[in-house]
Every structure is written in structure tokens, then in C-alpha cells.
Amino acid sequence: MNICLFTQEEIGKTLPNSDERTQHIIKVLHKGEGDSFDAGIIGGKAGSAKITKIDENGMEFEFSQFEDEEKASGKPLYPLTLIIGFPRPIQLRRLLRDVAGLGVQKIILSGTELGEKSYMNSNDVKDGAAEKMLLDGTVQAASTHAPSLVLVKSLQEAVKVAVQDSESESVEKCALDNRRAKMSLHKYLESTACKNIVAAIGSERGWTDNERDYLESNGFTLCSMGSRVLRTETAATVASSIILDGMGVLN
Numbered sequence: 045m046n047i048c049l050f051t052q053e054e055i056g057k058t059l060p061n062s063d064e065r066t067q068h069i070i071k072v073l074h075k076g077e078g079d080s081f082d083a084g085i086i087g088g089k090a091g092s093a094k095i096t097k098i099d100e101n102g103m104e105f106e107f108s109q110f111e112d113e114e115k116a117s118g119k120p121l122y123p124l125t126l127i128i129g130f131p132r133p134i135q136l137r138r139l140l141r142d143v144a145g146l147g148v149q150k151i152i153l154s155g156t157e158l159g160e161k162s163y164m165n166s167n168d169v170k171d172g173a174a175e176k177m178l179l180d181g182t183v184q185a186a187s188t189h190a191p192s193l194v195l196v197k198s199l200q201e202a203v204k205v206a207v208q209d210s211e212s213e214s215v216e217k218c219a220l221d222n223r224r225a226k227m228s229l230h231k232y233l234e235s236t237a238c239k240n241i242v243a244a245i246g247s248e249r250g251w252t253d254n255e256r257d258y259l260e261s262n263g264f265t266l267c268s269m270g271s272r273v274l275r276t277e278t279a280a281t282v283a284s285s286i287i288l289d290g291m292g293v294l295n
Contacts, residue, residue, distance in 0.1 A: 045072070046186040048083045048093065049179065050107070055085065060102040069095075069103065083107055084188035086179070090118035118188030121149040122293045123240040124284065127202045129156040129247025131276035133166040137177050139277040144181025144191050146284045147293075151178075152194045154202035157255055159247035169195060199244075199255050203262050206242045217264040219244035220283055224256050225268035229283065232267045233290030241287055245280050 045068050059066045069075045075095055083093035083105075091109035098104075110116040130153055131139060143151060155164055167173060174193055182190040196202045207215075216238035218229065227235075244264060251259070256266060269282060288294050 045183050046082070047090065047183055047188070048081055049086050049183060049188060050083065052085055052088065055107050058102040058104050061100070063102070066103045070098070082186065084118050086188060086190065088118065088188055089116045090186075090188050091116060119147065119185065121187075121189045121191060122147045122288055122291065124148050124287055124291070125150040125152065125206050125242045126280060126284065127152045127154055127199070127206055127242065127244040128280055129154055129159045129199075129245065129276065130163040131248060132160075133163060135275060135277040136163075136166070136169070136174070139280050140174055140177035140193075141181040141184070142277070142281045143284050144178040145185045146181075146281070146288060147185065147187065147189075148191050148284055150192045150194065150206075152196060152202045152205055154199055155197045156199055156247045156249075157252045158249035163247075164195070164197070199258065202244075203259070203264075207262075214238055215240045215242055217242045217244075217259075217262070218267045218287075219251070219256075219259045219264040220246065220269060220279055221251055221256060221266040222268050222271065222273060223250070224253075225266045227265070227267060229267040229269050229286055230290070232265055233287065239291055241291065243283055243287055245276060245283060248276055 048065050048069065069081055073081060075081055077095050077098055080092050080094045084090040089109040091107060093105040093107045096104045096106055126143060126148055128151060178190045178193060194205055196205060216236045218232055244259060260266065
């Protein structure tokens with residue numbers, strides 16, 4: 045836990061001893077009354093929290109944001125939206141955590157023509173489990189900003205959501221494909237100076253020709269990352285890293 049995150053409503057209130065954050069701060073970080081730890085407000089500022097009291101009711105703390113504006117910003121997300129065909133539940137947990145750690149702005153989980161329909165009903169996208177994975181990745185990155193998550197039933201709906209979100213800005217669109225790619229992802233990024241990108245990544249069986257046609261007709265460039273077939277979670281993490289580097293935000 046590289047930063048402890050709280051909701052705005054939790055600031056100034058007692059954190060129960062049963063809360064995993066209290067357990068981590070006391071038992072792993074070995075903090076006690078008077079000690080401080082890195083903290084932040086989810087979707088808000090980063091700063092420091094000072095423990096003022098620990099008793100049978102829990103832990104009380106005072107939060108103050110960093111004076112330095114850049115540090116206080118909490119590492120804002122990058123303008124990269126991912127459309128991802130629903131992966132296996134066990135892959136989804138790792139995928140959400142890793143792309144959140146990289147700082148992706150939005151994740152649109154989509155049903156696809158070849159995707160397993162039962163994955164969309166997984167408990168990993170219900171009861172806050174997916175949001176927890178996003179927060180885990182955010183905490184790993186010592187950021188206060190978690191990606192937004194949208195669930196849709198089809199690629200058509202996913203593209204509509206992604207384009208609507210970006211219609212006020214210039215946006216480039218690419219889709220990973222190892223069958224009908226027009227160029228490498230690296231070459232695609234060299235050919236565009238756009239700082240707002242939507243990238244589509246298929247489910248484990250990839251895209252159908254119908255979906256490829258749809259993507260191209262909606263302005264997506266089909267790109268490859270080599271001849272090897274990757275797991276959806278691997279492709280998402282690798283592609284995000286390559287795109288963010290190409291956008292110049294990792295400098």
C-alpha cells in the first residue's frame with residue numbers, strides 16, 4: 045500500500061480497527077499515535093495523514109494536502125480510454141489492477157461476438173469487486189485517481205460511449221488485431237501527434253471480420269504488436285504501456 049486512500053466522507057472520522065487500512069497502517073507500516081503516513085482522497089488531493097488517537101474504537105487521524113500543487117494533484121490519469129472485450133474473470137482482476145496502476149483514464153468492458161457471454165455475469169464485475177481492483181492498482185501507483193469503469197453489451201455500444209466521451213476533443217482510435225492489421229502499433233503512434241487515444245482490445249478469441257469492418261468504418265486503425273497471440277490481460281497492459289510512452293506522458 046503506497047498510499048492510503050479515503051473517501052471525502054471518511055476524513056475526520058474514526059477508522060474502525062477492523063478496516064484493512066487500519067490493519068495495514070498499524071501492523072505493516074508499524075505506525076502509532078503521532079506518526080504520519082501518505083494519504084489521499086479518492087478522486088481528490090494527495091497529502092499526509094497524522095494519527096491522533098488509537099483505541100478500542102479504531103484510529104483517528106488528521107489529513108492535510110501537500111503544499112506543493114504537483115504533489116497534491118495525486119497523479120492525474122492520462123487521456124487513454126480502453127475498450128476491452130470481457131476476459132476470463134481471473135484475468136479481469138489482474139487486468140483492472142494493472143491498467144489502473146498505469147494511469148488509464150477509462151475502461152469500457154464490452155461483450156464481443158466471440159466473447160464468452162457468461163463472463164459478463166461474473167461476480168468480479170458485481171458488488172464492487174471490480175472497483176476494488178481499480179483502487180488496488182491506484183494505491184500501488186501512489187495515486188488518488190482511479191479509472192472510470194463502464195460495462196456494455198456490444199462493441200457497437202462501446203464505441204459509441206468512447207466517441208461520445210471524446211467528441212469535444214481531437215481523438216485517435218486504434219484497435220489491436222493480429223490478422224488484418226494495417227501497421228504496427230509503434231508505427232501508428234509515430235504517425236499521430238494526438239494526445240487523446242481510444243484503443244480497442246478484443247476478448248480471448250479476438251475480433252470477427254464483422255467487428256473489424258465495424259471498427260475500420262468508425263475510424264479505428266487496426267494495429268499489431270507482432271505475430272504472437274497474447275492473453276487479453278497481457279495485450280491490455282503491454283498496449284497501454286506502449287501507447288502511453290508514444291504519447292510522451294511517461295517522460
